Amino acid sequence: MQQNILITGNSSGLGYGLTEAYLTQGSTVYGLSRRGCANLSGKLHDIHCDLSQHDQIVLALQILLDSVEKLDVVYLNAGIFGELTHITDFKPEQLNRIIDINVWANKFILDWLLSNTIRITQVIAISSSAALSANKGWAGYSLSKIALNKLIEHYATEFASTHFISLAPGLIDTAMQDYLCDETLELGDEFPGLEKFRQARGTETMPSPRRAAQSIINIVPNLQKLPSGSFTDLRNL
DSSP states (O other): OOOEEEEESTTSHHHHHHHHHHHHTTOEEEEEESSOOTTOOSSEEEEEOOTTSHHHHHHHHHHHTTTOOEEEEEEEOOOOOOOOOOGGGOOHHHHHHHHIIIIIHHHHHHHHHHHSSOEEEEEEEEOOGGGGOOOTTOHHHHHHHHHHHHHHHHHHHHOTTSEEEEEEOOOOOSHHHIIIIITTGGGTTSSTTHHHHHHHTTSTTSOOHHHHHHHHHHHHHHHTTSOTTEEEEGGGO
16 A cells, blocks of 8 residues: 655664665655665655754755645654663763654654644654663663653644554664674673573564564554554564
8 A cells, every 4th residue: 555654764773674665565755864765766755864953853844745745654763772871870961862862853843744734644653662661771761762652642632633652663673782782792791681682683583674664564554543642562462
């Protein structure tokens, strides 16, 4: 089925996988990311934008979505992990950087989209099970995903014509895993939660971005049956 899809952070990881999968289906994809993905073919419209620079977002959207009347799915996918560190070593400026991208950038995007005449059927914010736990070292990422979930919940209360969902996609073999599995080896067992990721890498538990993207696309119709504004984990569907 051909659709109009907006994907943030589509130059790598899950965003790239979603872009590739939707293009393969013949859909039109509008991408918002720092690098774009010009190596893909199909109905792709990319614009470069650093989502940490909030003053760039509105102009980028105006250019990217000029004359677009409807978006079937908006994926708020762009996000950063930050740094694995003890809570006592975690600085407010580090949290601000994570929140700027994982939360406030999405508010700028949603505010612009919902104040225009573009009809939006569904918004899927890529969240994480980290929003439900307090793994040692994950404070910044966890707090940002909690805030993202509540942001989506609040939009759902005010925009009934659009369905909102926060979705935890599970483990995916992305650059975040490069950091967690490889670049933290010198930390040893200081952060026990890392072992789970290292053991999952290379197994079906941690699929490629393309495979994970297809799993998400397959369940999008079912997501619309859930209460708007709710949080769900792909692994529970």
